[in-house]
Amino acid sequence: MRKILVIGAGQSGLQLALGLQSKGYEVTLMSNRTADEIRAGRVMSTQCMFHTALQHERDLQINFWESQAPRIEGLGVSVAAPGSHEAPEGSQRAIDWVGRLDGYAQSVDQRVKMAGWMETFAQRGGQLVIHGAAVSDLDxxxxxxxxxxxxxxxxxxxxxxxRNPARSPYDAPQRALAVSYVHGVGPRPEHPEFEAVRCNLVPGVGELFVMPTLTTSGRADILFWEGIPGGPLDAFQGVTDPQEHLDLTLDLMKTFLPWEYARATKAELTDANGTLAGRYAPTVRNPIGRLPSGGLVLGVADVVVANDPITGQGSNSAAKCAASYLSAIVERGERPFDEEWMQSAFDRYWNTAQHVTKWTNAMLGPPPEHVLNLIGAAGQLQPAADRFANGFDDPSDFENFFYEPEKTNAYLASLTS
Known part of the structure; x- marks a missing residue:
């Protein structure tokens, strides 16, 4: 029986550990926190997992919360009208539409999921080591x-x-991130009959994402600001009090996105650990780490491909990476996991991940005219709205209609001819 060590108990590490365990491998999982510490700790992320990523969990029969988590059936985009925040009483959306997803998405607070998965791994006989690993430990x-x-x-x-500079165009954070998990957000008047993630864009300022989730205390919503560094949304550094964090979140919503604020006037934090703020530079790294003794280790998911969360791909990419590596490990049989195999396993994942990185990096910059035209046209052309929404599940499709003006124009023309 082959022995495998997994360091880290997030989406990718736990999914891989459980998958390998189900295939008969002897798996050791190393985490710096216990399940109880994770469950009672600070929120770790935002996450909205789309159909393909959810299916990887179903395939391993670890989709334990699927019947409890809200079914997200759409993805909506709103763009604030120019100058609207200077006169809030006249604030309005220049663009507002929602695309329908072919397969529903879901969000489960990672405190719930990771704690539950870790306990399952141990119950199934996995070796669980609670220890914060350093390079010397790995050696x-x-x-x-x-x-x-x-x-x-x-x-x-x-x-x-x-760091792989050829695949990492940014060497500094492109957004300042601020997350609040809340109860008390009212129903969405635009489409009360179904749940959706909403992306609100304030040109030149940043974005607010609102997504339904399942947290430790039940159904909730995530309010997630992505602020352009140095701008008015870059205001959370040094804010340590959770209530102050939420108050600032709501004040910014009231100023820039009053239609979202109107639903959130009674919002309350789900718990004292329901806020998160930070920033990081999106980075693609070389997949193989070399230990002081010369041994090799393979990086997984955001260790080697860390994108900005503006496109909501983190947990999706983690699930896809874990599934890809699981297949590569099983196919290897009894042959050694040498450097050549490690590189090939990563290259196989990169075939998918490269589309996520290209799209995410494109969304971090000011949108070119043809993209603005596409987003605007989706308000009148439902097939365009639906296709854009489903690109969150399969970002490779953006190659066909998003990046090049000629392809965008041809696609929009095909919908109106």
Missing amino acids: FFAGRYDLTLVSAGKGELVSMFG
Whole structure:
């Protein structure tokens, strides 16, 4: 029986550990926190998982919360009218539409999911080690395993994986991030009959995403600001009081997005750990880490491909990476997990991930005219709205109608001819 060590208990690490366990591998999972500590701790992310990523969980029969989490059937886009925030009483949306998803999406607070998955892994006989791993620990452990996978996306371990400058156009954070998990958001008047993630764009300022989720206390909503650094939304650094964080979130909504604020006047934090703020530079890294002793480890998910969350792809990419690596490991059989295999396993994942990185990096910059035309036309052309929405599940489709003006114009023309 082959022995595999997984470092990190997030979406990718736990999904991989559970998948390998189900295939008969002897798996050790190393986490810096217990399940109880995760469940009672601070929110770790925003997450909205679309159909393909959810199907990977179903395939492993670890979709434990599917019947409880809200079914997200649409993805909506609103764009604030120019100058609207200067006269809030006249604030309006220049663009407002919602696309319908072919398969529903869902969001489960990672505190709920990761704690539950970790307990399941242990109950099924997995070796769970609660220990914050350093490079020196890996040097000690790696020789005892056939393969070591690093899925802990923060801290010292990431430094083993060098930045790939050719695939990393940004060397500084492109957004300041601020998250609040809340109860008390009212129903959405535009489409009360179904749930949707809403993307609100304030040109030159940033974005607000509103998504239904399942958290430790039941149904909730995530309010997620992405502010252009140095702008009015870049206001959360140094804010440590959770209520102050929420008050600032709501004040900014009232100023820039009054239609969203109108639903959130009675919003209350789900818990004292329901806020998060920070920033990071989107980075693609080399997938193989070399230990001081010469041993090799393979980076997983956002250890090696960390995109800005503006396109909501983090947990989706983590699930897709875990599924891709699981297949590559099983197909390897008894042959060694050498450097050539590690590179090929990553290249196989990159075939999918490259589309996420290209799209995400494009969305971080000012949209070109043809993209503005596409987003605007989607308000009158439902097939365009639906196709844009479903691109969140399969970002490779944006190659066909998003990046090049000629393809965008041809696509829009095909809908009106």
